[in-house]
């Protein structure tokens with residue numbers, strides 16, 4: 712469970728990115744964080760993974776108060792999260808298999824574990840046949856699938872996606888959203904940041920809206936698609 716309690720974040724420049732944010736997210740939820748550019752969405756995600764510290768308030772994840780966590784505990788803490796970005800962030804000189812395997816190598820997984828889980832993940836995202844391809848030979852939608860496989864290969868509890876469909880056309884965006892939905896159905900908590908009204912309208916579900924650093928809405932919406 713994620714508890715964000717009275718959180719404010721001002722950057723050194725005096726920029727107030729978040730103001731009095733209160734959000735509770737239960738295990739297994741699918742949550743949209745909506746809001747225009749500059750509304751504080753990415754800042755919220757960075758606070759969750761302890762890349763930034765709140766100026767005030769607290770964040771508690773699985774009962775652990777982040778502010779009290781020791782620095783050396785942070786890498787392990789971050790393994791609770793898989794993260795997907797708008798610009799995919801794949802290693803350009805490595806093929807699909809290696810891009811996914813890389814996430815396992817950095818946590819010291821055995822070659823055997825890698826040989827087992829990478830094909831499993833690629834199957835999950837529908838890219839089994841492209842395991843030898845380089846990112847540049849894939850479509851944007853396929854590249855984002857690789858990034859999702861990489862984010863999930865260490866079996867995080869929570870998947871954070873920051874504008875995952877921002878670089879994709881309508882069709883690919885819809886497919887990526889359906890994949891994220893399936894992943895949530897398998898038990899992973901999914902938090903998707905987007906500024907796309909269209910996507911949110913389609914999917915429905917819990918939508919938290921930020922506006923200039925303030926939470927202006929937290930509601931369950933109906934979607935119009937299965």
Ligand code: ADP
Pocket residue numbers: 722723724726727728746747748749750751752753754755
């Ligand atoms: P969003 O992801 O919704 O576009 P951000 O969280 O990136 O919003 O930014 C929220 C506000 O904080 C913006 O005004 C932005 O300029 C500011 N901001 C973000 N990151 C930094 C930073 N590292 N230093 C200073 N200001 C920042």
Ligand code: MG
Pocket residue numbers: 752753754873
């Ligand atoms: Mg952002």
